[in-house]
Amino acid sequence: MATAAVTSFSLFRNCAATTVRAFVTVKASNPNFTTSLLPLHSRRSLCRVSATNNEEAAAKVAAVNADTGAPTIFDKIIAKEIPSSIVYEDDLVLAFRDINPQAPVHVLVIPKFRDGLTGLGKAELRHTEILGQLLHAAKIVAEREGILDGFRVVINNGAEACQSVYHLHLHVLGGRQLKWPPG
Numbered sequence: 431m432a433t434a435a436v437t438s439f440s441l442f443r444n445c446a447a448t449t450v451r452a453f454v455t456v457k458a459s460n461p462n463f464t465t466s467l468l469p470l471h472s473r474r475s476l477c478r479v480s481a482t483n484n485e486e487a488a489a490k491v492a493a494v495n496a497d498t499g500a501p502t503i504f505d506k507i508i509a510k511e512i513p514s515s516i517v518y519e520d521d522l523v524l525a526f527r528d529i530n531p532q533a534p535v536h537v538l539v540i541p542k543f544r545d546g547l548t549g550l551g552k553a554e555l556r557h558t559e560i561l562g563q564l565l566h567a568a569k570i571v572a573e574r575e576g577i578l579d580g581f582r583v584v585i586n587n588g589a590e591a592c593q594s595v596y597h598l599h600l601h602v603l604g605g606r607q608l609k610w611p612p613g
Contacts, residue, residue, distance in 0.1 A: 535603065
């Protein structure tokens, strides 16, 4: 059996279409070229390849300034300097819709005061109360969004988990069947 080496990979996307196909030209070890058409299930599947690389790059860049104490985009949202679609708010917690949703319901839940909590890996015993408040707020968000029967709470910690904002935050995801394993 001849081994094949991929010589080129071209992606064509039609924005109006609901599906995308990736055309892969494969050169076999013999002088004849073979072409195969590989359908991808959706534009989202195709876009995820480049999005994943972008997310990883963004996470690495963000990690450089993780513990500088500089204001994050979330600090600006808390201060109402940047508009957001608020789902829940109390004295300690703010929950708002993610601008890049990964599910029909995708809400971020953040503490209003960072207090050194740039990520879950920085949590100390003194943060126990706010960590509990964040989880309780996630439950309230799920209830308000009508997904109490099925939702996921995700915390990305560090560059290898693609954390891109170093202000502890929970992702509340739902509104569709979630798969396992998640990543």
